[in-house]
Amino acid sequence: DIDRYPEEDVVTCTEFPIHATITNTGWADATEVSATISIEPEDSVRVAAGDEGYTKYIGTIPGHGSEDNFKPVEWLLHCKVPCDSTITITVEGMDEYGLSFAEQTTWYEGAGYIEGHVVGDIHGCAHVNGYIEGYVCAAEMCLPDRDESWLFVAGEFHGEACFDAHVEAFIRGDVYFSGWVNEFTMVEDPFGPIPERFIEPDSITVKQITPAQLVVEIDFPYEGFRSDATEEYDVTATITNIGEETAANVAVTLAVDDSATILD
Numbered sequence: 001d002i003d004r005y006p007e008e009d010v011v012t013c014t015e016f017p018i019h020a021t022i023t024n025t026g027w028a029d030a031t032e033v034s035a036t037i038s039i040e041p042e043d044s045v046r047v048a049a050g051d052e053g054y055t056k057y058i059g060t061i062p063g064h065g066s067e068d069n070f071k072p073v074e075w076l077l078h079c080k081v082p083c084d085s086t087i088t089i090t091v092e093g094m095d096e097y098g099l100s101f102a103e104q105t106t107w108y109e110g111a112g113y114i115e116g117h118v119v120g121d122i123h124g125c126a127h128v129n130g131y132i133e134g135y136v137c138a139a140e141m142c143l144p145d146r147d148e149s150w151l152f153v154a155g156e157f158h159g160e161a162c163f164d165a166h167v168e169a170f171i172r173g174d175v176y177f178s179g180w181v182n183e184f185t186m187v188e189d190p191f192g193p194i195p196e197r198f199i200e201p202d203s204i205t206v207k208q209i210t211p212a213q214l215v216v217e218i219d220f221p222y223e224g225f226r227s228d229a230t231e232e233y234d235v236t237a238t239i240t241n242i243g244e245e246t247a248a249n250v251a252v253t254l255a256v257d258d259s260a261t262i263l264d
Contacts, residue, residue, distance in 0.1 A: 026095075214242075216238075232263065
């Protein structure tokens, strides 16, 4: 989650921070985690001088219900051109266990399909992060206590299992499924890459504007104006801000040569 960023317009040629929190919502530890920031349009913002670059190494983010399942990350960026810049942060890393379904799994009761990523010890119960009918789910899979219920062959598990799944249904509310799986196939890839479907990037838009630019135009006296030696006259001018940033605390100074005297 990008949790700290400029809430007001950013002036070009200035720097601003972007802060995010990377959270591991799964059960397995996420290892070798790195976070990358990208910008669209690409040349509208760059990483400020002295920052570590667009990709930052984070390391391990614990799972297993740990209270330390998050890590902060921050960039200092330099605004280059006026525009609306979309800034996205995404991550990649390795899964501690790396047991994943190789194919969709059918439920006996016809509730739908589940395809997910098993994290935990396969010999007993394991947590599952996945999808059921398009909804993100957190489930627990338990293997029956029968020798014939599952088979491990050449890095793949085959068999049947019992699922109790809690589905975070964003439209219909929370839904619970429970039942026997017809069959399943899982592939073991310890410390393999975390699947893209289990990575949730975050984006924000920053409005970048031109700095205040003041232009002075003398309205009177006009070009070619002549006056008597003792004549008094007012000098008037128009000050225009042609930039997008608000010009604050503006002061105007009048300077003349020895041929005139400022009275007030």
